[in-house]
Amino acid sequence: MRSLHVLVAATTGLLVGCADAPAPSDEAAASPTTVASTMTSALPTTSPAVHSTTPEVTEVAQGTIISTAASEFGDVLFDDTGQAIYLFDIEQSATPACYDQCAVDWPPVLTDGPPGAANGAKADMLGTTARADGSTQVTYGGHPLYSYAHEGKNEVRCHNVTGYGGLWLAISPTGEPAPL
Numbered sequence: 001m002r003s004l005h006v007l008v009a010a011t012t013g014l015l016v017g018c019a020d021a022p023a024p025s026d027e028a029a030a031s032p033t034t035v036a037s038t039m040t041s042a043l044p045t046t047s048p049a050v051h052s053t054t055p056e057v058t059e060v061a062q063g064t065i066i067s068t069a070a071s072e073f074g075d076v077l078f079d080d081t082g083q084a085i086y087l088f089d090i091e092q093s094a095t096p097a098c099y100d101q102c103a104v105d106w107p108p109v110l111t112d113g114p115p116g117a118a119n120g121a122k123a124d125m126l127g128t129t130a131r132a133d134g135s136t137q138v139t140y141g142g143h144p145l146y147s148y149a150h151e152g153k154n155e156v157r158c159h160n161v162t163g164y165g166g167l168w169l170a171i172s173p174t175g176e177p178a179p180l
Contacts, residue, residue: 063113064138066145068120071156073178075120076170077140079109082153087143087177090166094129096137096144102164108137109145120173141175 065080077085088106091097098106108131115138117123127139138145148158148168159170160180169177 063115064109064111065116065118066109066121066126066138066140067118068173069154071159071170071178073156073159073170073180075173076156076159076178077121077145077173078154079147080118083147084151084154084156084158085109085140085145085147085171086158086168087140087171088146088164088166088168089177091144094127094139094142094144096129096131097166098144098146098164099132105149105163106146106168107149108135109147110135111138112136122173122175125175140171143171143175145171 066085067078067080068075069078069082071084079085086106088098096108098108110131111128115126115128117126121140125141127142128136129139129144131137146168151157156170156178158168159178161168172178
């Protein structure tokens with residue numbers, strides 16, 4: 001860990017043109033704040049361009065990955081766990097209509113970050129929509145995405161199934177329902 005702090009301090013010194021800044025002592029290297037403080041105190045105070053010497057790290061949540069795989073209905077969408085993905089045909093926009101018991105049987109495909117595409121899924125067709133509970137649901141081609149709770153991984157058993165007032169359809173990589 002000490003060498004990482006020394007590397008950060010050395011890199012910071014090069015970035016701000018302070019190659020002659022004092023090296024942190026062993027005690028100072030134990031804390032990134034101390035390293036930053038040591039480096040900052042070595043900087044000229046008249047330089048308005050220098051605001052911080054510690055690199056800012058922003059953690060980005062990994063979003064749900066949507067991919068495609070072969071099925072008896074052709075290539076269809078799956079999530080990153082191998083669960084088949086469906087659309088609900090009564091939803092004519094990105095606004096979800098499946099809640100309560102519907103969402104228990106047909107769980108929405110949720111994400112904590114921007115969704116990603118793999119294996120034939122199209123990144124430009126992915127999006128998100130807000131659910132009433134504040135969670136974020138993945139969309140594809142403008143359709144909110146769902147899986148079926150009573151279906152195993154890598155199975156597509158619920159294509160062209162009626163329930164909750166609409167038709168549930170597996171989705172092709174083009175964003176259209178898979179052939180019947």
